[in-house]
Amino acid sequence: MPLSFSEVRREFRGVEGKVFLDAACVSLAPRRATEAIGEFLRRAEECPEKSATLNHIAMDAMRAATRRELAGLISAGEDEIALVESTTQGLTIAAEALPLTRGDRVLVPDLEFLQVALPWLQKQKSVGIEVDPVPNRGGEVRIEDIAERIGARTRVLAISSVQWSNGYRVDLGALGALCRERRVWLVVDAIQQLGAMPIDVAATPMDFLACGGHKWLNAPFGCGFLYVKREVQAALRRPLAGYLSLETPAGGWGKYFETPTISPLREFKAVEEAKAFEVGGTGNYPGAAGLGASVGMIREVGPRRIWEYIVGLTDRLIEGLDRIGVEVVTPRARENRSGIVTFSVGTAEENVAIAERLAEAGVLVSVRYTSGVGGVRVSCHFFNNEADLGRLIEVVEKDRKCRG
Numbered sequence: 001m002p003l004s005f006s007e008v009r010r011e012f013r014g015v016e017g018k019v020f021l022d023a024a025c026v027s028l029a030p031r032r033a034t035e036a037i038g039e040f041l042r043r044a045e046e047c048p049e050k051s052a053t054l055n056h057i058a059m060d061a062m063r064a065a066t067r068r069e070l071a072g073l074i075s076a077g078e079d080e081i082a083l084v085e086s087t088t089q090g091l092t093i094a095a096e097a098l099p100l101t102r103g104d105r106v107l108v109p110d111l112e113f114l115q116v117a118l119p120w121l122q123k124q125k126s127v128g129i130e131v132d133p134v135p136n137r138g139g140e141v142r143i144e145d146i147a148e149r150i151g152a153r154t155r156v157l158a159i160s161s162v163q164w165s166n167g168y169r170v171d172l173g174a175l176g177a178l179c180r181e182r183r184v185w186l187v188v189d190a191i192q193q194l195g196a197m198p199i200d201v202a203a204t205p206m207d208f209l210a211c212g213g214h215k216w217l218n219a220p221f222g223c224g225f226l227y228v229k230r231e232v233q234a235a236l237r238r239p240l241a242g243y244l245s246l247e248t249p250a251g252g253w254g255k256y257f258e259t260p261t262i263s264p265l266r267e268f269k270a271v272e273e274a275k276a277f278e279v280g281g282t283g284n285y286p287g288a289a290g291l292g293a294s295v296g297m298i299r300e301v302g303p304r305r306i307w308e309y310i311v312g313l314t315d316r317l318i319e320g321l322d323r324i325g326v327e328v329v330t331p332r333a334r335e336n337r338s339g340i341v342t343f344s345v346g347t348a349e350e351n352v353a354i355a356e357r358l359a360e361a362g363v364l365v366s367v368r369y370t371s372g373v374g375g376v377r378v379s380c381h382f383f384n385n386e387a388d389l390g391r392l393i394e395v396v397e398k399d400r401k402c403r404g
Contacts, residue, residue, distance in 0.1 A: 003301050005309055005382060011297065012218075012383040018362040019388045024164065024192055024340050024379040025366050027218045029290065036293035037221065037286045044286075053254045059285050060244075066292030067275075070225045073194070073295055073303070074209065075202040079273035082226040083288055087191045088115045090210025090226035091158070093277050094187045095119030097228075097236040098156060102128030106156040107149055107184075109134040109141045110371045111163045116189050120158060129155075139166045139373045140331055143174050150178075156185045161199065162192035165374035167330045167340025169193065172204045180205065185232075191215050191224075196310050196339035196381060198303035207232050213287070216339065216381065219294040223287030228274040241270045242280015306382045310339045313380040313389060317341050320393035324400065329375045342368070344375035345400070351376050354399060361395045363388075 003011075014020055014028035040062060042048075049055040063083065071078045084090045096119075100106075106120045110133045120131045132154070134146055146157065157179055162169045172188065179186040186206040190199055195216030201209065209227040214220035228236070247269050249256040256262060270276045298306065314337060321328050321343050329342040345354050348369065355367045355376050366377045378392065 002305065003297070005301075005385070008297075008301060009383045009385065015383055015388075018364060019384075019391050020364050021378045021380065021384060021388060021392060022364045022366055023196075023216050023218070023381040024167075024377060026214050026220050027195075027216060027379075027381065028383065029218055029220060030294060030297055030383075032297055033219050033221075033290040033293045036289040040286045040289040053257070057252070057254060062292070063283070063285055063288045066223075066288040066295070067225075069292045069295040069299065073198075073299060074227060075200045076227055077230060079275070080201075080227055080230050082228060082274040082277040083283060084210070084224055084226050084278065085212075085222055085284060086214075086224050087189055087210045087212040090208070090212075090224060091115060091187065091189060092119050093226055093239070094208040094210065094228075095123060095158075096239065097277065098185055098187075099235065099237055100127060100129050100155055103130070103153055104155040105130045105132050105151060105153045106158060107132050107134055107146060107154060108158050109136060109146075109160075109163075111136045111139070111141060111165060111168070111373060112158075112160055112370065113164045113189070116158050116160055120156070136371060136373060138331070139163075139329065140168055140336070141170055143171060143178065146175070147178055147182075150182050150184060154182070154184055156187060158187045158189075160189040160192060162190075162197075162338040162340065163370075164192050164340075165368045165370040165377065166342045167192070167338040167377075169197070169336050169338045171335070172199065172206065176205045179207075192340065193338060195298055195306075197307040201227060201229070205229065213291040213294065216379075217291065217294055217298070218381075219287070219291040221284070221287035221290045223284045223291045225291075226274065226277060228277060230273075233272065233274065233276075238270060238276055241268070241276065242278070243268075245270055245276045245278055245280035247271055301382065309382055310380050311337060313384055313386065314339065314341050316386055317378060317380060317389045317392070320389060321396075324393060324397040326396060326400075327375075329373070339380050340377055341380065342375045342377045345396070354396060357399055358392065358395050361391075363392050363395055365392070
């Protein structure tokens with residue numbers, strides 16, 4: 001039997017004594033993630049194997065298990081998953097890997113978190129590409145507006161599957177079809193979607209998907225992943241390889257290092273898989289252990305089941321905000337919804353003030369804006385319940401009456 005949502009909630013110590021509605025900023029970690037990190041640290045402290053070499057190999061196996069969990073989460077192959085530090089690093093790797101030249105153009109919606117745009121803005125200076133904004137319409141990034149701006153020199157669309165300031169979710173299926181038809185690379189930032197709502201890269205093709213672990217995947221330990229579609233890897237610029245990104249020698253690295261005839265000055269071959277884009281040396285092993293455990297729990301509960309639960313919570317939240325007369329900023333169409341609901345009580349200053357009063361009452365949210373779109377951002381995750389939302393509505397309603 002999969003975990004019930006009350007059992008899920010008991011995994012998260014951080015919900016005790018407060019209402020945590022801020023997974024879109026930095027989420028809580030479940031017990032099993034911190035326990036997995038503890039187990040890794042015990043191994044690092046004690047070296048339970050017969051040698052340090054064997055201990056390192058065991059650590060490598062723990063890290064590789066996380067790659068398998070991530071591949072399963074998005075229906076990808078393990079050879080399409082690179083473990084990276086963050087969404088930022090993943091997006092930067094994608095920007096460096098794509099074979100762009102002077103005059104090529106990149107589309108970026110104007111609602112994006114700055115890191116989605118930053119690598120391309122830097123390449124605008126260093127390579128001479130051009131960055132074309134896609135203006136939002138009332139907080140929506142519409143497919144027809146993207147299609148209209150694709151020109152003869154457009155090579156890339158860089159976009160978040162869920163917009164960070166208002167929770168608007170784009171139609172990845174339609175975007176994938178559009179980009180394939182127009183021969184445009186599709187680079188997706190999925191950090192505000194994965195963990196709350198599933199993505200299936202087999203059913204919804206894209207070229208790159210970057211996602212850090214510290215938001216909806218509930219593993220804030222400096223580890224995330226980059227999906228690189230198998231069919232496009234050969235066309236990409238590879239980074240300078242670290243030795244763990246090379247093909248594993250016969251017998252493994254332990255046996256290789258015991259061989260007297262080895263030399264550093266010989267021909268080496270990088271792996272023909274997404275792992276080639278990793279650091280290639282000693283990465284964030286404890287972070288990977290925590291991420292793997294958190295993703296394993298999400299898969300155990302069921303990504304589709306999690307989404308059905310979360311969308312029910314957001315329905316209740318929107319109903320409550322409507323009842324007390326508060327403006328809901330997030331577009332309401334079900335097909336564009338996510339785990340984020342943003343509302344506004346007035347000016348930016350007033351929204352900051354209500355967020356501070358919510359914090360004083362033990363209700364944690366954020367205030368976020370991009371291109372004039374935003375307000376008080378509420379994140380509804382699978383460790384939340386209707387009582388959490390009731391408490392938020394109670395505090396906002398009481399505040400409005402006091403100031404009314």
